[in-house]
Each structure stands twice: as structure tokens, then as C-alpha cells.
Amino acid sequence: xxxxxxxxxxxxxxxxxxxxxxxxxxxxxxxxxxxxxxxxxxxxxxxxxxxxxxxxxxxxxxxxxxxxxxxxxxxxxxxxxxxxxxxxxxxxxxxxxxxxxxxxxxxxxxxxxxxxxxxxxxxxxxxxxxxxxxxxxxxxxxxxxxxxxxxxxxxxxxxxxxxxxxxxxxxxxxxxxxxxxxxxxxxxxxxxxxxxxxxxxxxxxxxxxxxxxxxxxxxxxxxxxxxxxxxxxxxxxxxxxxxxxx
Amino acid sequence: xxxxxxxxxxxxxxxxxxxxxxxxxxxxxxxxxxxxxxxxxxxxxxxxxxxxxxxxxxxxxxxxxxxxxxxxxxxxxxxxxxxxxxxxxxxxxxxxxxxxxxxxxxxxxxxxxxxxxxxxxxxxxxxxxxxxxxxxxxxxxxxxxxxxxxxxxxxxxxxxxxxxxxxxxxxxxxxxxxxxxxxxxxxxxxxxxxxxxxxxxxxxxxxxxxxxxxxxxxxxxxxxxxxxxxxxxxxxxxxxxxxxxxxxxxxxxxxxxxxxxxxxxxxxxxxxxxxxxxxxxxxxxxxxxxxxxxxxxxxxxxxxxxxxxxxxxx
Ligand SMILES: Cc1cc2nc3c(=O)[nH]c(=O)nc-3n(C[C@H](O)[C@H](O)[C@H](O)COP(=O)(O)OP(=O)(O)OC[C@H]3O[C@@H](n4cnc5c(N)ncnc54)[C@H](O)[C@@H]3O)c2cc1C
Numbered sequence: 001x002x003x004x005x006x007x008x009x010x011x012x013x014x015x016x017x018x019x020x021x022x023x024x025x026x027x028x029x030x031x032x033x034x035x036x037x038x039x040x041x042x043x044x045x046x047x048x049x050x051x052x053x054x055x056x057x058x059x060x061x062x063x064x065x066x067x068x069x070x071x072x073x074x075x076x077x078x079x080x081x082x083x084x085x086x087x088x089x090x091x092x093x094x095x096x097x098x099x100x101x102x103x104x105x106x107x108x109x110x111x112x113x114x115x116x117x118x119x120x121x122x123x124x125x126x127x128x129x130x131x132x133x134x135x136x137x138x139x140x141x142x143x144x145x146x147x148x149x150x151x152x153x154x155x156x157x158x159x160x161x162x163x164x165x166x167x168x169x170x171x172x173x174x175x176x177x178x179x180x181x182x183x184x185x186x187x188x189x190x191x192x193x194x195x196x197x198x199x200x201x202x203x204x205x206x207x208x209x210x211x212x213x214x215x216x217x218x219x220x221x222x223x224x225x226x227x228x229x230x231x232x233x234x235x236x237x238x239x240x241x242x243x244x245x246x
Numbered sequence: 247x248x249x250x251x252x253x254x255x256x257x258x259x260x261x262x263x264x265x266x267x268x269x270x271x272x273x274x275x276x277x278x279x280x281x282x283x284x285x286x287x288x289x290x291x292x293x294x295x296x297x298x299x300x301x302x303x304x305x306x307x308x309x310x311x312x313x314x315x316x317x318x319x320x321x322x323x324x325x326x327x328x329x330x331x332x333x334x335x336x337x338x339x340x341x342x343x344x345x346x347x348x349x350x351x352x353x354x355x356x357x358x359x360x361x362x363x364x365x366x367x368x369x370x371x372x373x374x375x376x377x378x379x380x381x382x383x384x385x386x387x388x389x390x391x392x393x394x395x396x397x398x399x400x401x402x403x404x405x406x407x408x409x410x411x412x413x414x415x416x417x418x419x420x421x422x423x424x425x426x427x428x429x430x431x432x433x434x435x436x437x438x439x440x441x442x443x444x445x446x447x448x449x450x451x452x453x454x455x456x457x458x459x460x461x462x463x464x465x466x467x468x469x470x471x472x473x474x475x476x477x478x479x480x481x482x483x484x485x486x487x488x489x490x491x492x493x494x495x496x497x498x499x500x501x502x503x504x505x506x507x508x509x510x511x512x513x514x515x516x517x518x519x520x521x522x523x524x525x526x527x528x529x530x531x532x533x534x535x536x537x538x539x540x541x542x543x544x545x546x547x548x549x550x551x552x553x554x555x556x557x558x559x560x
């Protein structure tokens with residue numbers, strides 16, 4: 001069984017978010033990058049667990065430039081068998097989806113895993129696009145998954161609850177919290193990762209349908225108004241009369 | 247030229263996010279001078295109300311497989327073609343997002359999910375970096391799919407209900423089978439909640455949540471929590487808000503015994519009003535707060551409950 005796991009690079013969660021002076025690009029100076037948490041903690045680990053039980057191999061795929069190799073190696077250290085980097089700037093979710101779908105089509109992939117969203121663009125766009133390009137079912141926000149080798153029973157988070165669904169491979173699944181337990185790479189994994197294949201493939205041509213023209217920071221908060229802890233009537237009054245939210 | 251809005255039904259009913267999407271879509275239709283067409287799956291029984299939120303036409307199509315994104319996106323794409331839609335609008339729900347990407351490919355359209363403002367010309371804004379910034383996207387081509395965040399516009403009912411009309415469409419075979427649906431009854435799901443009472447590790451243990459539940463119930467709020475609280479199993483995972491949990495933007499967010507770590511703030515700092523209750527004057531959350539109460543939550547929250555009770559009785 002071939003399992004593909006899409007991994008994306010995002011700024012570390014405490015990174016300072018700032019932009020170039022004309023606000024057109026994200027300021028990457030001093031920013032540390034990590035593997036997108038949903039990809040690393042849930043999608044990748046569940047994929048590895050499936051392989052451990054059913055055999056086959058886990059391939060980590062990333063669309064990006066050579067600076068991403070360090071993150072891809074981490075996926076190998078956690079337990080992916082091989083990796084592929086599609087050598088192009090991840091300029092839009094459509095571009096990324098197109099590259100992943102192309103790879104999946106020509107490599108007989110049974111299950112494609114992704115994180116439910118990236119923590120920088122919060123789009124949840126790539127998974128749905130990949131599944132459409134592959135003409136496969138798409139199960140998003142999966143918080144648990146049982147698999148018997150052919151068909152899967154999946155709990156998918158929906159607004160205010162969960163839906164339990166059944167689907168047969170091939171399919172595309174996006175991982176939410178609960179799908180697996182985070183694994184920390186150990187020394188052996190890190191050593192082995194150096195010898196695992198990381199193939200670099202050139203992207204297929206694809207035009208972006210959106211571009212980001214400007215960034216802005218949300219308006220800053222005004223000074224906090226401190227309320228006497230013995231006067232909660234005053235807080236209720238302010239919420240009602242001043243900010244009118246109650 | 248027009249706008250097609252997909253109104254997601256839950257057991258034949260519509261939640262606020264559907265009304266918001268319709269209202270939002272009708273505003274775009276006004277901008278571009280086109281028609282507002284609402285499409286829904288089901289018997290259309292409760293869909294007439296969309297007329298008063300701006301729909302010129304309301305279409306429905308019965309199909310059992312509203313959880314299968316392949317089926318749903320195919321139906322919406324056909325409706326969009328029929329309406330000659332320039333924009334297709336969906337609510338930014340789990341389902342909305344799962345469909346939007348498929349639709350964009352089917353319609354060869356641009357896609358921006360989670361927008362938080364109306365388009366301006368061919369640009370549109372959304373929140374990025376989990377709420378730490380906004381980005382303006384330029385849309386290319388002549389068709390666009392967007393999903394709209396909750397609380398972007400406050401829907402206003404004006405005018406009359408419409409008359410839903412059945413349209414016939416062809417559906418592909420479903421490939422997903424729904425075995426069961428479990429919903430948490432009674433409370434508004436977090437992404438849609440206008441009032442949220444959230445608590446963190448300062449609560450000391452799950453046995454102390456009584457005051458949080460009581461406060462939430464009293465004001466009709468939904469409960470939330472910080473990540474360590476969900477990770478240690480004090481509260482269910484679906485309450486976890488923040489950068490790696492749910493991102494929300496309610497009108498009012500109470501942060502009780504939560505320090506205000508950057509990853510927590512990322513998911514909640516777009517709330518309209520933030521009230522922080524914390525005993526540590528150095529807690530970073532105070533910097534993001536509109537109102538702060540410096541004190542022991544086990545003292546303050548019961549007092550706050552009493553004050554709300556008095557307020558409600560008056
Ligand atoms: C990659 C990554 C992603 C993360 N994602 C998230 C996320 O999505 N959401 C999230 O919440 N966190 C997230 N975190 C964790 C985050 O960094 C913080 O550790 C977490 O938010 C702290 O939770 P807390 O505020 O409940 O606990 P603490 O930081 O322990 O704070 C407890 C607070 O309660 C106060 N307190 C204690 N007792 C009382 C009392 N009796 N009365 C009043 N106040 C009291 C204390 O003064 C303190 O401020 C993430 C971390 C990482 C590394």
C-alpha cells in the first residue's frame with residue numbers, strides 16, 4: 001500500500017509576524033520554520049501507524065524550495081520511508097494541489113493524508129482540490145480512523161459534533177486533533193533519515209488563480225480597562241452599556 | 247452574471263452561517279449588479295426565509311448524500327452554471343471548506359476560503375497566520391469561489407420570504423456512506439457562537455468547571471478552553487481554541503485562568519470584546535483585553551454570576 005503524506009512548512013508559532021515596508025511580502029528575517037503541526041502530529045503519524053499494521057510505504061511530499069529539506073528530513077526521522085520535494089515556490093493552494101495530484105496519479109497512491117489546514121494560511125483548500133483533481137472521495141477534519149486494508153471508518157468533525165462515515169480506498173483524508181498521538185523523532189530515526197531517499201522533481205506548469213497583493217496587521221487593542229474584582233456589577237454594566245455585547 | 251450561494255442545511259434547518267452566507271452573497275450581487283440565487287439540498291421547506299435576506303431565487307434539489315463532497319460539489323457546480331454565477335459563496339464551515347476546493351477545480355475558478363470582508367473590485371481580504379494578520383488576495387479569471395467566516399456581516403432580514411423552486415440535476419454515485427451523526431445538542435457550536443466563556447489551567451481541575459458552565463448557561467454562551475486543558479482531558483477536544491485548535495471571533499470572549507500565550511491569542515484575538523480574569527498582573531492576556539479583572543477566579547466568577555443574575559432580573 002502506498003500512503004502519501006503532504007507536509008507543509010509554516011513559521012514557528014511564536015514567530016513575529018511582520019511585513020516588508022510596502023506590506024507586499026511576509027518578512028522572513030529571523031523567522032524559524034516548523035512542519036505544520038496538523039501534518040506532523042496527526043497526518044504523518046497516522047500514516048506511519050497504518051504502514052506498521054498493513055505494510056507498504058509512507059511517502060512524504062512537499063512542494064517548495066531546497067530550504068524545506070530540513071523539514072522533510074524531520075518527516076523521514078519520524079518514520080516516513082521516502083520523500084519527494086516538488087521543486088517550486090508554493091505560490092498558491094492551487095499550485096500546490098496540482099503538483100501533489102500529479103505525483104499521486106503517477107505513483108499509484110492508495111491514501112493521501114494532509115493536515116486539516118496550515119497554521120499560516122488557514123485555508124483548508126489543498127485537500128479538497130487534490131481529491132477533485134484525483135476524482136477521489138475526500139474526508140476532511142478526521143479525528144479518528146479505523147482501516148481494514150480496504151475500507152476505512154472515519155470520525156469527521158462537523159459543526160457541533162462528529163459524523164461517522166465509511167469509505168473505500170483510494171481516498172484523501174485531512175487530519176484533525178485526535179487522529180494520532182504526536183511522535184518525537186529519536187536518535188536512530190534521525191540517523192536513518194539521512195540515508196532515506198529524498199527525490200527532487202520539477203513541477204508541472206500551472207498558473208495561480210490568486211495572488212496576495214497586501215498584508216496588514218489587525219488594529220491594535222486600546223488600553224485594557226481594569227475593573228475592581230469586588231464590583232462585578234460594573235463589569236456587567238460596561239458589557240451592556242459601553243460595548244453592547246450583552 | 248450573478249452570485250450563487252450554497253445554503254448548508256442541517257436536518258432540513260438552517261443555521262446562522264447559512265443566513266450570513268446568503269446575506270453576504272446578496273451584497274456582492276448588489277456590487278456587481280447581478281442576481282442572488284440560493285441553492286440548497288433537501289426539500290426546501292425552510293428555505294423561503296432566504297428571500298428576506300436578499301435571495302432573488304431559491305433553488306432546491308433533493309439528494310440523500312449531502313455528506314459526500316463529490317455529490318454536493320457536482321450539484322452546486324451545475325446550479326452555478328445554470329445561474330451563470332460569477333461568484334459562488336459558501337459558509338466557512340467544515341463542510342463548506344471541503345466542498346469549496348472541489349468546486350473551484352470543477353468551475354476552473356479562483357478560491358479564497360475564510361474571507362472576512364466583502365470583495366472590493368477584484369480583491370478580497372482574509373485572516374492569515376491564525377488571526378495574527380490579514381491578507382488581501384487578488385482574484386484572477388472570471389469565476390470565484392469564496393467561503394465566508396462567521397460574524398463577517400450581521401444578516402438583516404428585510405423584504406419578504408421567497409418561494410423555493412425545485413431544480414433537477416444529475417448526481418454522481420456516492421462513494422461515502424454515513425454510519426452515524428452525533429451532535430452536541432443544546433449549545434451553539436464554537437465557530438458560530440457570539441458569546442464564549444473560556445477557561446484554562448487556572449481552574450486547577452475538571453471538577454471545578456461548575457462555575458464556568460453556570461456562567462455560560464446564564465448568558466447563553468458556548469464554553470471553550472485552552473490547549474493544555476483539552477490535552478489533559480479536563481475538557482473535550484472540540485472546546486480547544488487557538489492556533490492549533492478552533493479560531494473564533496465572537497462578540498464577547500471571557501478568558502478565565504488563561505495566561506494568554508501567543509498560540510492561544512492567535513485563535514481568539516479577533517473577538518470583538520475580550521474580558522480577562524486572572525490573578526497574575528503580569529499575565530500577557532491583559533495586553534489583549536478590553537476589560538481586565540485582577541483577582542482569584544474562584545472569587546470573581548461566582549460574583550460575576552450573581553451580577554448577571556441581578557442584571558437579568560432587572
Ligand atoms: C506549537 C504549539 C501550538 C499551541 N497551540 C495552542 C492552542 O491552539 N491553544 C492554546 O490555548 N494553547 C496552545 N499552545 C500552548 C500555549 O503555548 C500555552 O501553553 C497554553 O495556552 C497555556 O494554557 P493556559 O493559559 O490554560 O495555562 P497556563 O499558561 O498555565 O496559565 C494559567 C493561568 O491561570 C492563572 N491562574 C491560576 N490560578 C488562578 C486563579 N485561582 N484565579 C485566576 N487566575 C488563575 C495564572 O495566572 C495563569 O495566567 C500551543 C503551544 C505550541 C508550542
